[in-house]
Amino acid sequence: MATSVLLACGLNEQKLPGFVHISEESNVDGSFLISCILGQRLRISNAGILLVCLQHHYKHYFNAGMRLGYNTNIFLGKTLDVIDVLRDMACQGLKSKWLCCPQGLSLTEQLVVDIRAQLEKNYASRSSYTILIDNLSILFNLGASKLQVQQFCQSLADLAKEHENLTVITKLSNSDIHTLTDNNVAKLGDVRIQVLRMKSGVFREVDGKLLIERVLDEGSYSCEQSRKEVLYKVNDRNVKIFNPGEIGVKV
Amino acid sequence: MLSNLVVTNQKVVLIIDQLNRERIALKFIGSLLHEQGEGAEVKSLPIGTQLQHVASFDAFLNELSNNNNNNASAQSPGEPTIKPSYNVILPTLADLLSYQTPAYIFDYLNKLRRSDHVRRVFLWASPAHLQHVDADYILAGCEYLAELVLRLETETTLALISRKPGGGVSNKRYNCQVSKTEFQVSPLMESKEAKEATIEEDNVKAADPGGTFKIELDEDEMVARNALTLPYEQHNKEPTEGNIIYTPDADDDFDDEDPDEDLLI
Numbered sequence: 001m002a003t004s005v006l007l008a009c010g011l012n013e014q015k016l017p018g019f020v021h022i023s024e025e026s027n028v029d030g031s032f033l034i035s036c037i038l039g040q041r042l043r044i045s046n047a048g049i050l051l052v053c054l055q056h057h058y059k060h061y062f063n064a065g066m067r068l069g070y071n072t073n074i075f076l077g078k079t080l081d082v083i084d085v086l087r088d089m090a091c092q093g094l095k096s097k098w099l100c101c102p103q104g105l106s107l108t109e110q111l112v113v114d115i116r117a118q119l120e121k122n123y124a125s126r127s128s129y130t131i132l133i134d135n136l137s138i139l140f141n142l143g144a145s146k147l148q149v150q151q152f153c154q155s156l157a158d159l160a161k162e163h164e165n166l167t168v169i170t171k172l173s174n175s176d177i178h179t180l181t182d183n184n185v186a187k188l189g190d191v192r193i194q195v196l197r198m199k200s201g202v203f204r205e206v207d208g209k210l211l212i213e214r215v216l217d218e219g220s221y222s223c224e225q226s227r228k229e230v231l232y233k234v235n236d237r238n239v240k241i242f243n244p245g246e247i248g249v250k251v
Numbered sequence: 252m253l254s255n256l257v258v259t260n261q262k263v264v265l266i267i268d269q270l271n272r273e274r275i276a277l278k279f280i281g282s283l284l285h286e287q288g289e290g291a292e293v294k295s296l297p298i299g300t301q302l303q304h305v306a307s308f309d310a311f312l313n314e315l316s317n318n319n320n321n322n323a324s325a326q327s328p329g330e331p332t333i334k335p336s337y338n339v340i341l342p343t344l345a346d347l348l349s350y351q352t353p354a355y356i357f358d359y360l361n362k363l364r365r366s367d368h369v370r371r372v373f374l375w376a377s378p379a380h381l382q383h384v385d386a387d388y389i390l391a392g393c394e395y396l397a398e399l400v401l402r403l404e405t406e407t408t409l410a411l412i413s414r415k416p417g418g419g420v421s422n423k424r425y426n427c428q429v430s431k432t433e434f435q436v437s438p439l440m441e442s443k444e445a446k447e448a449t450i451e452e453d454n455v456k457a458a459d460p461g462g463t464f465k466i467e468l469d470e471d472e473m474v475a476r477n478a479l480t481l482p483y484e485q486h487n488k489e490p491t492e493g494n495i496i497y498t499p500d501a502d503d504d505f506d507d508e509d510p511d512e513d514l515l516i
Contacts, residue, residue, distance in 0.1 A: 146382050150349050151300070158299045180382045184345060187274045187380065218275050219431025220282035 002036035019189030023175035030195035048126035108152035265397035345380035
């Protein structure tokens, strides 16, 4: 269902890079990537996943997963753990720890504490562990400053360095507006996936473009990088990818 | 090699990177020092979340002075005293600004500059990563403190501003060839072709003033204009001595006698 897109992004392997960042331009939706990655990680036996829901609540990922051919509820509480910030806020209102900051911690600091707690609980018993953050730009809406978001990502990157089999995957929407934050988060990892809109406008058969940048080798004075560009189309039950120029106007 | 230009007597070195190479900043500076045989005397601050603790900055300063004192005491009394000192590589300015205020960073940079135990301080700044609202001013402040500013402008050019202790400042630009392991530089010579291109460009600009009058010249008009000698130019062509050219008239009556003979000059 989503193998081709993961293959194009180089995220279909069992061991993923330590830090992967997805930059999503304005007016495009890259949420399908999170669902694709989630499905791929759930299929690996004994691979732990922590889903931090900031843009959508858990139900969204469940529904998206059902369309892509996997059931998250089977794994929930076993290999899949969820920090559902939006649901907590909706259920508990202003008493929610994300809003009232009971220990004097900011939202991002509280998130780091919770993520660390989950990691300590589950990491030892899993063959690998993946933390999915969807998405960072919601933190701005919830009152976090740019510096706090940067510090949050730095903490996540430190976690990835501390744990060998840990992968952190972040997504930031409106990356063209939050350029500096986007650059600073992207530099923490070796893989950056940019979800871009079509420059030529809207096209029925293609939704947008994925630009995948991967650092192959860090030299003393320059980096060796690979860049790959593919077009994508999100259908009802799958995601298709095309090479640039493969699809044309049919007369 | 770039290291010959950067690893000099200047103490505070600022590298302004406009090419987004921030991820290899530490490696880059480390390689420069290694090329100059100073790779063993490098100290760097811890990076990442540890930067939020002011104590780690102070501990780093103490560590520098303690190491130096230990090294000095290890020397035998007969040996000439060599003042040991370190090359300090600071975290990138973007990382520093994530955790500390600009005032603290400037203060710390100044402390390092004044420290006897520090031979050189390296600071890396990538404008594309500076998130602070006053990033431009902070970068200007760092440039003010730095004695050597290396600006990586493009893949093939760089600029180097060097402030000497006597007050002299030199601003030079270089061509560069970068590979993964080598950074070769050569002084940037403005080639004849480049100059001609600039002149042509100027002419094109002058030819298109955006007005309704035709003030540009054709090639023929240009030749004609250059061939025309203007009156003041004619004057210049004549011999500089004050010769009087007189054409005698038919009715002129010349007196052979000298009218001033009686003056006994």
